[in-house]
Amino acid sequence: MKDWQLGFSSSRAQNNQTGVSSIFDENFPPSGFMKDLDSSPERMDTLSGKKSNGSDGESMRDAIEESIFDFSPSSITQSNHIKKTGFRARPKLASAQAVLSSKLEDPTEMQTNACEEPEDRKPEPLKRVCMDPLPIAAGETTKDEDVEEQKVKEGVMAGENLVEEGSKVALNAATRKSLWRRKIEPRERLGASVESIDESKEGDFSNKRLHRKKSWGSRQRNTQMLGSLQDGEQYMGGSVEKDGEEELVPHPVLSRVLFHSSASSSSSFNNSSAESDEVFSENEDTATRRQNMKKCRSWRTFLTMMQWSKRPQTSWIQLAGHQGNVRLSEGGEVLKRFCEVEAVCLQVLMSDALCQFVPHYFGHISQDGEQYIRLEDLLSGLKNPVIMDCKMGVRTYQEEEISKARSNAIVRSDMYQKMVKVDPAAPTVEEHAQRGVTKLRYLQWRDDSSSTSSLGFRIEGIVMGNGKVLRDFYKTRTEAQVTETLLTFTRSQVHILEAYESRLQALNKALKESNFFNRHEIIGSSLLFVHDCSSKANIWMIDFGKTIPTPKDVQLRHDVPWVEGNREDGYLIGLTSLITLLGEAIKQAGEQS
Ligand SMILES: Nc1ncnc2c1ncn2[C@@H]1O[C@H](COP(=O)(O)OP(=O)(O)OP(=O)(O)O)[C@@H](O)[C@H]1O
Ligand SMILES: O=P(O)(O)O[C@@H]1[C@H](O)[C@H](O)[C@@H](OP(=O)(O)O)[C@H](OP(=O)(O)O)[C@H]1O
Numbered sequence: 001m002k003d004w005q006l007g008f009s010s011s012r013a014q015n016n017q018t019g020v021s022s023i024f025d026e027n028f029p030p031s032g033f034m035k036d037l038d039s040s041p042e043r044m045d046t047l048s049g050k051k052s053n054g055s056d057g058e059s060m061r062d063a064i065e066e067s068i069f070d071f072s073p074s075s076i077t078q079s080n081h082i083k084k085t086g087f088r089a090r091p092k093l094a095s096a097q098a099v100l101s102s103k104l105e106d107p108t109e110m111q112t113n114a115c116e117e118p119e120d121r122k123p124e125p126l127k128r129v130c131m132d133p134l135p136i137a138a139g140e141t142t143k144d145e146d147v148e149e150q151k152v153k154e155g156v157m158a159g160e161n162l163v164e165e166g167s168k169v170a171l172n173a174a175t176r177k178s179l180w181r182r183k184i185e186p187r188e189r190l191g192a193s194v195e196s197i198d199e200s201k202e203g204d205f206s207n208k209r210l211h212r213k214k215s216w217g218s219r220q221r222n223t224q225m226l227g228s229l230q231d232g233e234q235y236m237g238g239s240v241e242k243d244g245e246e247e248l249v250p251h252p253v254l255s256r257v258l259f260h261s262s263a264s265s266s267s268s269f270n271n272s273s274a275e276s277d278e279v280f281s282e283n284e285d286t287a288t289r290r291q292n293m294k295k296c297r298s299w300r301t302f303l304t305m306m307q308w309s310k311r312p313q314t315s316w317i318q319l320a321g322h323q324g325n326v327r328l329s330e331g332g333e334v335l336k337r338f339c340e341v342e343a344v345c346l347q348v349l350m351s352d353a354l355c356q357f358v359p360h361y362f363g364h365i366s367q368d369g370e371q372y373i374r375l376e377d378l379l380s381g382l383k384n385p386v387i388m389d390c391k392m393g394v395r396t397y398q399e400e401e402i403s404k405a406r407s408n409a410i411v412r413s414d415m416y417q418k419m420v421k422v423d424p425a426a427p428t429v430e431e432h433a434q435r436g437v438t439k440l441r442y443l444q445w446r447d448d449s450s451s452t453s454s455l456g457f458r459i460e461g462i463v464m465g466n467g468k469v470l471r472d473f474y475k476t477r478t479e480a481q482v483t484e485t486l487l488t489f490t491r492s493q494v495h496i497l498e499a500y501e502s503r504l505q506a507l508n509k510a511l512k513e514s515n516f517f518n519r520h521e522i523i524g525s526s527l528l529f530v531h532d533c534s535s536k537a538n539i540w541m542i543d544f545g546k547t548i549p550t551p552k553d554v555q556l557r558h559d560v561p562w563v564e565g566n567r568e569d570g571y572l573i574g575l576t577s578l579i580t581l582l583g584e585a586i587k588q589a590g591e592q593s
Contacts, residue, residue, distance in 0.1 A: 394570030456574030
């Protein structure tokens with residue numbers, strides 16, 4: 001078991017044992033929607049990695065180093081380490097794996113989660129969940145498979161790399177995916193797997209048994225597996241009696257389940273004749289065949305449930321911003337409508353001190369005549385993520401927008417409608433009369449009614465762990481209102497609040513070292529806060545669509561008020577406010593508990 005898995009498992013074990021009081025303000029509008037976060041963990045693990053500066057997304061990702069950070073209040077040493085380094089969370093691969101393996105450890109929880117899954121979080125098509133037919137020693141693949149894995153690496157979600165520790169079943173999704181894509185015959189697939197096992201695990205009895213079978217035709221082999229299937233209870237026990245020999249099965253239920261999963265994977269569990277031919281022997285009579293088919297179907301039902309539970313954790317949601325601007329691709333990347341200003345920023349950021357705080361940028365892609373920016377999915381691997389989007393800075397419009405508004409003031413009725421909905425008294429008499437406001441006027445009103453102008457940031461939206469979305473923060477302006485919202489967002493969990501505070505302090509440090517920050521006016525950019533019920537937490541910088549390089553003669557400070565012409569964005573004012581208010585929230589949460 002890798003370090004991060006150990007860390008995660010122990011964290012989960014602790015969580016299961018920890019009775020936790022539910023702390024949140026009953027008066028807050030979305031009361032009662034946080035019941036799924038009832039187990040408050042004692043510690044928090046995140047992963048740290050370091051990006052390389054390579055221009056190629058593949059090589060950069062390959063260069064990521066991972067390690068664990070422990071946010072346990074008692075873990076002072078590591079906590080200091082975090083403060084020194086900032087917690088670099090790249091939870092993708094580890095989180096997905098850890099969540100998946102923990103689900104298998106805890107079937108009760110699996111059921112609970114399945115029940116709580118909101119309708120709009122239906123799993124991806126089954127073809128995305130890949131499983132191997134044979135037990136393979138963890139981490140081992142054949143040469144060919146390695147090549148295949150390399151080929152498909154880019155398009156494969158980290159969460160699809162499934163390794164069942166202790167079961168000796170390695171589920172290498174990249175390999176499987178590529179094999180399926182190429183529709184390689186099961187026979188070839190099996191042969192390859194067996195050879196690799198046998199070469200590297202000479203002493204393993206079960207592997208030797210598999211090796212002895214490798215000369216069998218795939219049909220024979222499949223029939224043999226089916227025969228075993230009929231003795232389900234024995235199989236559950238971990239061994240099968242065959243011809244007087246005990247055949248050890250590394251992971252009794254899984255390996256058989258996985259076998260059939262694989263056999264039918266390419267057809268997504270259809271009952272096609274091709275599949276039946278693959279599974280049943282020619283010598284079986286019709287009755288046996290029917291019986292077998294029936295059993296096989298019930299296994300399929302079970303498999304479907306398994307695959308549901310093992311699906312990659314991609315509870316993706318676009319919280320703020322222009323609806324439909326951002327979406328999750330089939331391959332698990334976030335695709336955002338192309339904006340050259342943003343693409344240039346992201347490219348520069350990949351080799352800046354801030355790269356640890358920005359989703360990985362994979363370049364751009366053209367799809368159906370549209371261009372998209374390809375980004376790392378920051379929610380990947382998080383289980384029922386809790387998300388908050390904070391728009392940073394003391395203003396959300398560029399200075400250019402002011403001059404534009406002066407020269408050509410377009411009156412917008414949509415913005416007038418939005419304004420009236422929040423505050424019917426906000427428009428002037430003239431604006432009421434024309435039933436419209438200019439964009440600049442609207443943006444300025446938004447900034448002033450929220451905490452943007454006063455605190456240097458505002459909360460745009462929150463997604464709670466049960467998927468409930470809160471966007472009504474138009475009038476969340478005072479420090480007390482923001483603090484209360486932070487407590488609700490984190491359910492007053494001190495270790496989460498502390499992790500966020502720590503991350504922001506690290507960001508503060510990185511900003512001071514950043515050439516990008518030194519040379520850019522950052523407008524309308526957000527900090528995306530994400531945590532989940534297994535206590536992974538992180539904060540990321542997103543949205544650089546209105547971030548522009550400063551003129552050569554301008555040196556921004558980022559921590560002084562904006563007056564027209566000085567181009568200051570107030571980013572550090574917002575960051576300082578956030579850190580202060582998180583501190584206040586930590587204090588209040590401590591007092592509550
Ligand atoms: N890399 C990512 N991973 C996960 N979610 C993301 C990612 N990028 C964006 N999102 C989601 O999409 C939302 C909107 O993103 P973003 O702010 O970049 O869009 P936008 O349309 O440019 O916003 P705006 O209208 O404020 O300029 C975010 O609040 C977040 O929920
Ligand atoms: O959040 P709200 O209240 O819905 O208001 C929107 C928000 O201010 C966006 O940032 C802005 O897009 P830009 O940042 O790109 O200016 C958008 O302008 P738009 O309607 O002109 O796109 C506004 O409608």
